[in-house]
Amino acid sequence: xxxxxxxxxxxxxxxxxxxxxxxxxxxxxxxxxxxxxxxxxxxxxxxxxxxxxxxxxxxxxxxxxxxxxxxxxxxxxxxxxxxxxxxxxxxxxxxxxxxxxxxxxxxxxxxxxxxxxxxxxxxxxxxxxxxxxxxxxxxxxxxxxxxxxxxxxxxxxxxxxxxxxxxxxxxxxxxxxxxxxxxxxxxxxxxxxxxxxxxxxxxxxxxxxxxxxxxxxxxxxxxxxxxxxxxxxxxxxxxxxxxxxxxxxxxxxxx
Amino acid sequence: xxxxxxxxxxxxxxxxxxxxxxxxxxxxxxxxxxxxxxxxxxxxxxxxxxxxxxxxxxxxxxxxxxxxxxxxxxxxxxxxxxxxxxxxxxxxxxxxxxxxxxxxxxxxxxxxxxxxxxxxxxxxxxxxxxxxxxxxxxxxxxxxxxxxxxxxxxxxxxxxxxxxxxxxxxxxxxxxxxxxxxxxxxxxxxxxxxxxxxxxxxxxxxxxxxxxxxxxxxxxxxxxxxxxxxxxxxxxxxxxxxxxxxxxxxxxxxxxxxxxxxxxxxxxxxxxxxxxxxxxxxxxxxxxxxxxxxxxxxxxxxxxxxxxxxxxxxxxxxxxxxxxxxxx
Numbered sequence: 001x002x003x004x005x006x007x008x009x010x011x012x013x014x015x016x017x018x019x020x021x022x023x024x025x026x027x028x029x030x031x032x033x034x035x036x037x038x039x040x041x042x043x044x045x046x047x048x049x050x051x052x053x054x055x056x057x058x059x060x061x062x063x064x065x066x067x068x069x070x071x072x073x074x075x076x077x078x079x080x081x082x083x084x085x086x087x088x089x090x091x092x093x094x095x096x097x098x099x100x101x102x103x104x105x106x107x108x109x110x111x112x113x114x115x116x117x118x119x120x121x122x123x124x125x126x127x128x129x130x131x132x133x134x135x136x137x138x139x140x141x142x143x144x145x146x147x148x149x150x151x152x153x154x155x156x157x158x159x160x161x162x163x164x165x166x167x168x169x170x171x172x173x174x175x176x177x178x179x180x181x182x183x184x185x186x187x188x189x190x191x192x193x194x195x196x197x198x199x200x201x202x203x204x205x206x207x208x209x210x211x212x213x214x215x216x217x218x219x220x221x222x223x224x225x226x227x228x229x230x231x232x233x234x235x236x237x238x239x240x241x242x243x244x245x246x247x248x249x250x251x252x253x254x255x
Numbered sequence: 256x257x258x259x260x261x262x263x264x265x266x267x268x269x270x271x272x273x274x275x276x277x278x279x280x281x282x283x284x285x286x287x288x289x290x291x292x293x294x295x296x297x298x299x300x301x302x303x304x305x306x307x308x309x310x311x312x313x314x315x316x317x318x319x320x321x322x323x324x325x326x327x328x329x330x331x332x333x334x335x336x337x338x339x340x341x342x343x344x345x346x347x348x349x350x351x352x353x354x355x356x357x358x359x360x361x362x363x364x365x366x367x368x369x370x371x372x373x374x375x376x377x378x379x380x381x382x383x384x385x386x387x388x389x390x391x392x393x394x395x396x397x398x399x400x401x402x403x404x405x406x407x408x409x410x411x412x413x414x415x416x417x418x419x420x421x422x423x424x425x426x427x428x429x430x431x432x433x434x435x436x437x438x439x440x441x442x443x444x445x446x447x448x449x450x451x452x453x454x455x456x457x458x459x460x461x462x463x464x465x466x467x468x469x470x471x472x473x474x475x476x477x478x479x480x481x482x483x484x485x486x487x488x489x490x491x492x493x494x495x496x497x498x499x500x501x502x503x504x505x506x507x508x509x510x511x512x513x514x515x516x517x518x519x520x521x522x523x524x525x526x527x528x529x530x531x532x533x534x535x536x537x538x539x540x541x542x543x544x545x546x547x548x549x550x551x552x553x554x555x556x557x558x559x560x561x562x563x564x565x566x567x568x569x570x571x572x573x574x575x576x577x578x579x580x581x582x583x
Contacts, residue, residue, distance in 0.1 A: 047471075052475060072474065072479050076475065083469075086469065086472065089337065089338060090338060090467050090517055090522040091517055091521055092521055096521060100476060101476070103477060104476060104477040106461070108461065108462075
């Protein structure tokens with residue numbers, strides 16, 4: 001049983017095809033990178049996988065259950081997404097924001113308990129924001145806000161993590177540290193991680209599989225060592241990309 | 256949670272103080288002792304008549320109206336995801352004003368006015384809902400624009416009615432538009448609506464916390480956003496309608512009370528809902544007590560007082576908070 005699978009999935013935005021009859025099984029323990037040019041539909045695909053977007057043909061299954069038949073709260077316990085944009089129209093602290101990740105687990109008349117608080121604090125520890133716990137989210141820098149969003153997802157603790165450009169606004173240190181955290185966590189807990197990335201080298205470093213969207217519904221997918229080739233990347237990004245060897249690791253640079 | 260208990264406690268004391276002020280201040284001032292005798296014993300005397308027939312009904316109306324408006328404002332701000340939203344922003348009060356003014360212009364009075372006001376509010380609610388909901392997409396900006404335009408249309412009709420109305424009912428009309436608690440009989444229905452509104456919103460309070468962080472984030476965390484938005488819209492509109500039929504359009508309360516509380520304790524709606532109800536009620540009750548005493552025996556429309564108190568206090572809070580940390 002796959003943790004997440006899509007069958008004959010076709011998505012289009014404004015008459016442009018993102019994918020056409022896509023059938024893939026995402027297995028527990030795998031780490032997928034979604035690659036593709038700007039506007040090709042990486043975000044749309046991720047939103048479809050967690051039912052944020054409901055206009056699509058074909059089916060999405062979480063553990064063999066069709067996502068269309070699932071309740072929102074049940075979906076949110078199984079699959080969580082880090083969105084690209086966050087809105088903070090009202091004042092709220094970092095801790096309160098991160099605690100919202102517990103929402104799917106708490107019934108309407110209950111408050112967060114000590115365990116929820118511990119989970120939130122542990123997540124803040126991972127993203128190194130413990131000192132800013134009581135700060136207002138609308139006062140944070142872009143990178144700090146991004147770490148709050150990631151901490152919220154860690155607090156939500158689903159089995160399937162979707163990250164939509166997790167590295168935006170982040171310093172090098174946090175890019176590596178946080179991607180490594182998510183990747184290690186997925187491996188050790190047998191969870192699934194799917195993330196859209198712009199940096200091919202980070203994909204090569206952390207992912208076990210990649211899904212490249214090439215436009216007009218075309219895609220290339222498979223294990224990193226088989227499909228992450230200079231030829232495929234050149235096709236995907238419409239720009240020549242060279243492959244270099246550094247000891248036993250491949251490095252990709254645009255020509 | 257730790258911040259909530261002292262705040263709610265303070266607000267309960269404030270509410271008690273504003274009630275005792277409302278009972279004791281007036282053309283005949285009553286001491287606390289006289290009030291307690293009048294409230295709790297059956298001896299028939301003048302202070303009992305003053306309290307039970309004049310001051311208590313009026314205090315009830317002021318408090319309930321203030322609570323309804325603050326709660327409605329709080330919900331409207333989440334619905335439109337905009338801290339500048341107030342209960343009237345989507346045209347509920349202007350719709351009901353048009354109907355109430357027509358009733359006044361044609362010489363009707365009493366229940367006819369509040370009945371028409373309620374009908375007007377309902378028509379306006381359904382109009383905004385229908386127009387903004389038509390093609391299925393229901394985002395805050397579409398709703399806001401529809402509501403604002405409809406409100407502007409009602410506004411034009413209000414001006415038309417005012418400029419063509421006979422002189423005799425004109426003063427009453429203007430007072431009604433400014434928000435006025437004078438000469439109305441208390442309506443138990445409004446308290447029932449307030450209590451029901453409180454219970455329902457407390458049940459969805461945590462969902463409101465999530466919804467204020469954006470529709471996508473809310474859906475991703477398991478909130479069914481569309482039904483929640485529709486119930487928020489209807490709830491806020493009905494609360495506003497009941498406030499408006501009781502006291503006309505009392506400005507500022509619904510805008511500043513939720514906002515003030517956000518500046519003090521942040522944006523947890525489980526605390527904001529009860530505290531908005533308490534603070535909104537107390538504030539309008541204090542304003543009304545001032546409105547009927549400040550230039551007695553003349554009475555001012557209470558909306559004037561809420562603005563006089565609300566504007567400077569709000570500006571003070573805003574500046575004080577910008578200097579330091581915007582949450583605390």
